[in-house]
Amino acid sequence: MHPSSSSSSHPPDHPGFKSPPPPGPAMGYPANPPPPPPPPPASNAAYFAAPPPAANGNAAYFAAPPPAVNGNAGAAFGVAYPYPAPPSHSHPPPPPPQHPYHHHHHHYPPHHHYNHPYPPPPPPPTCLRRLLGLLVAAFLLLGAATFIVWLLLRPRVPAFSLSSLSLSRVAYSAANSSLSASFDASLLAANPNSKLSVTYFSPLASVSLAPSSPIAVTSLPPFSQGPRNSTTLTFRLEVDGAYVGPDEAVPLKSGGVGTMEVHVRLAAVAVFDRGGWRTRRRVMRVMCDGVPLTFRGKNATEAAFSGPARRCDVVL
Template sequence: MADHSRPVTGYPQPLNPHPPSSAFPYHRPLPRANPRATFLRRLTAIFIATFVILGAIILITWLALRPRRPHFRVDSLSLSKFTLSTNSSTLLTGNWDLRFTVRNPNHKLTIYYDAMAASLYYKGESISDTSVPPFVLGTREETAAKATFAAVSRYVDRWVVEGINWEKTVRGSVNFNVRMAGWVRFRAGAWRGRRRFMRVYCGELPVKVSGKGGTLVGGPRRCVVRL
């Protein structure tokens, strides 16, 4: 016979207990990748990698060939039909015949010269302009070239006339300057370097003037070349 005097010590187990919340975890759906954005990223990466590889190849080739600047040397500068007018207008007339040598010091590179513009100056005053035809120099080659400048009754500032007359009287010679500029290309076999702009400066060319003519004194002069 059951003892009804004993206290109740528990509750009855639920008939249908709810499962724990961890039994069915919730997963947020992953965002879908944009195919177009993925393609653009990959394409950009390919372009960057290709650019870096090509740049490295060009740099290594350039360093291996070790391109050097060409050498320019003035051999002679002769003056003829030279006159100065110091009347009401300051006029200058004369012909300058420049002879120079160009040398390619490179062992592996051929240099291609486009037509170069050449100018004759007295100090900062331009006297005459001309051009030098295109030419090619193979490895370790040199060639002779020339440029002829002409001025016929060209107006110049009075300080030019006074400066030339002072140099003729005091020093016996007049210093002229020549500047040349043009595009050059370096090539070795199938490899072609990019075109580069070249500047040549042949300064302080002393011409001994006697009457209406004159010649370069002091021997050949090296020019400064910049690329």
């Protein structure tokens, strides 16, 4: 308001009373244009002179507005706070872009797969699980007991030695390199265990001129040995027209001069036992290899092993 104007409803003669500021324009609408200023006086000095003092101390309220800057005197009046009024010639703001930026769409599996999980498998029957547990426990206990007894008793392998071996009724045919003869052998078996007995099942004796080519095989009756017991096995092996290789037939071709090596072997199933405890059946092999037979007589029909008992190898 100009300094010369005054309010008709609220006279300035009431002390401490201040008139409320005029209401501002609504948000987003242009404010009412301010009233045109009164014509300036003849001189600019009188226009910008200080207003006369007002009564009751309201000089600040009725003071003149600040001077205009660059001719924008009406810019400070009639503007809605805090946004300025848009110009009359402005256009409506452009719509926001539909796709302000590019983004990637992540494809996820549909949700209905998570709502229906697979049902858990049915638990095995309780009786079956208990039975399996009992069987496993019994097997472990039996194995542990057998191992403990084996450590306490400590079974030792029996010892075998060849005490005698003779060859008789030798008939060799050089035409087809065949041999017919009789072998008589004696084996001494000793059980070195002081607490265990040994039983031999299905003993099988053989004789050969080469380690892998037996020329005679015979079966022996089963037998048993108590602790610290020794047993002599006597058996005969008959050879009837068996083929003899050229290297093994050299002593026979020379008319029985020199010696001939013979291999005597025994195989059986051995079981160690003490009272009601028994070990499992194991195959035992006795190998008496390279036993020399010396021919005697002019016609080379007999040969024999001469010397002390020969220790045999035992594999159990």
